[in-house]
Amino acid sequence: MPASRVLLVDHDVDALAELAGVLRERGLKVSLANGSQMACERAKAGAYDVVIAAREVAEPLDGNLGVIDALSVELPQVPPLIVLVESETGTESDSRIVRKDVDRIIARIGELAKPPGNSDHPRHLSLAPSSHSLEHAPLADLLVVLSTERRSGTLTVSTSKGSGEVRIASGEVVDAVYVRLEGLKAITRMLSEREGTATFAPGAPAIMRRINVPTRALVEEARALAEKATELRERAGTLPNGTLIAADGSTGEALHAIDQHVLARLRVPAMLDELLDELPHSDADILDAAIRLDAKGRIKQLGHASSRVQLCGADQLHLVRASAARAKTAGFVGAARLVVAATAARLAVLGHTVLSLADAVPPADPAPPLPVPHSLSTIRLGDGVELDVVALPLVPAYAPLWPMALAGAAVVVRLDEGAAQPLEEACGSVAVTILDARAVFGVVDESSPIQVASLIRTALDADTGS
Structure with missing residues (x-):
């Protein structure tokens, strides 16, 4: 008998991955979603026998639709639901099971799963593209989900700033591009975006492998760099708003290597965003260098086009x-x-x-x-x-x-x-x-x-x- 297909839904992607691994060891086919919207997209692409959801997703307290209500809007027939609770409170039932009680979860899945002949939908992973909103499904969560499921394909990201692609082979990110950026820097920029869409197209992508870091480690590093860059932008004051130019310094002044790269680029005036796009270093390192050089007086800001100077007075x-x-x-x-x-x-x-x-x-x-x-x-x-x-x-x-x-x-x-x-x-x-x-x-x-x-x-x- 084919293994039951389960859709596991939880806002905590680390908890998702941990439980998914345990269930796979018990012979189940598990797909993951970080919330109701991703669950709907995945359920439309392939049929599931059971949906297992954390209580926060199944019974949200903020007034949003629970996962089953959201699925009922999108699907003609909704799979049965198991709600995971964190500890025994006396309210457990056949549909509410403690997360750590794997044996009871497995048994309940067996009771709820339909025989293969009763399903009108294919039981294999869909090859149709699935689209996700970055507002509800951040790229970091998507990458962890696809890595845990060991999927292969291309994740196309579209934002107001441009488009990019993340190529994935057996769950590992092997290449990434975003606008003019590549590799870790591209991943970091895309992780920072909260508006736009990410569309996953399954299949073996044509790749030239440029990333050799495990996906989880890559996501953690990119997330840390993105958070640091956001913090440094807040400290940068007016630097992001004007055109910058390098200023002369004292002879023999000791500078970090990245400081020298920043000054070399700023021999010709540039906006800070141009600097971030053109230098290969991480945004966080470039911002840190720009702030440091500005404090030393090695960067000057040119006049703003928004505050134009008159060539002469009206009387002249x-x-x-x-x-x-x-x-x-x-x-x-x-x-x-x-x-x-x-x-x-x-x-x-x-x-x-x-x-x-x-x-x-x-x-x-x-x-x-x-x-x-x-x-x-x-x-x-x-x-x-x-x-x-x-x-x-x-x-x-x-x-x-x-x-x-x-x-x-x-x-x-x-x-x-x-x-x-x-x-x-x-x-x-x-x-x-x-x-x-x-x-x-x-x-x-x-x-x-x-x-x-x-x-x-x-x-x-x-x-x-x-």
């Missing part, structure tokens, strides 16, 4: 607009152009800062991967007058291209001494004036929107006054 706008209109070179189409020459790293910061100015819009095309001249922003000054801010990275190898970018420019603002001779030769060949920002402002902070706005106004004045 007509003057700035007139200067920009006069700065447009005859014979060249488009807006007047102001070129800023500096190192690629400083121009990356400047590009973020310019976009924090009011009425500045980003270019249609992203910055090129090579250090060649490119647009940073277009500032709309009203009445059809615009000003293009163009970056010219001071990399001598690309100096032959500079005259093409400089032709027709109103003025070149130089922030650095590098490549002085090639820049002067290029500007001379197209008759464009160079404004040395250090001679006007001294030390120039390209991360300051106020100073960048002043620099642009000064450059326009210098062009119209020349």
Whole structure:
């Protein structure tokens, strides 16, 4: 006679796994669910002879449907129920059995289970996909359930942030991807999600094994990392809200290896979430490093786009607009152009800062991967007058291209001494004036929107006054 099929339901997945192991040793086929919703999904995919549920699931005190009531909504015929209680209280009956009394549980299953011929449903594990809400069936619980049942297949996770897959072979997680992440980091991110769906498709997945940790240990490690990352985000203050850039430190300063990776990435400005996605370290380790570096003054936050700085006061706008209109070179189409020459790293910061100015819009095309001249922003000054801010990275190898970018420019603002001779030769060949920002402002902070706005106004004045 085929073994009875039992659906075991309990919010405590560890207790589920323990009892499931005991029942399997006694010859039963056991499937698991961490609550009423997962029980419904599993029951629709395959028939069960008996449902065994912890009292908290069978008779919830919070007003929610018990597991049998929930199953009755989804199924035309509901299996009989055994309710597990924790200790003898004198209220035991044939349908209420103490969890530790395995012999009585087995005997009651034998009494309740239908003969195979009386069932209209297949008694083997279903190969149909089953879908679960992450709100009611967290990914950690799903993985423990599938591991305990030694299932094989692909668990597809869909959330508002993207989609991912967990590939499982004989109950062990062998590979995981989520958006751009892989392995443990992907599992950790997915475990943190509480909104979305997880769909399990049984079958042998095509895999390249990248995870060799037992599923329970993997889930415990990922859960601990996710909790630590949540705690560190709360301590990070405003770091997650703005664009970050590395700041210079003292020579010979001792840094952790991960601190060096974070600073190396932040040579080009990035949001904290970009940093978390691009570095291979765990989110918790990256957040810890960012908080540590911020405390040391090694990270600066650039201006927020939500708090934009005006290029000039309302009483000066007509003057700035007139200067920009006069700065447009005859014979060249488009807006007047102001070129800023500096190192690629400083121009990356400047590009973020310019976009924090009011009425500045980003270019249609992203910055090129090579250090060649490119647009940073277009500032709309009203009445059809615009000003293009163009970056010219001071990399001598690309100096032959500079005259093409400089032709027709109103003025070149130089922030650095590098490549002085090639820049002067290029500007001379197209008759464009160079404004040395250090001679006007001294030390120039390209991360300051106020100073960048002043620099642009000064450059326009210098062009119209020349």
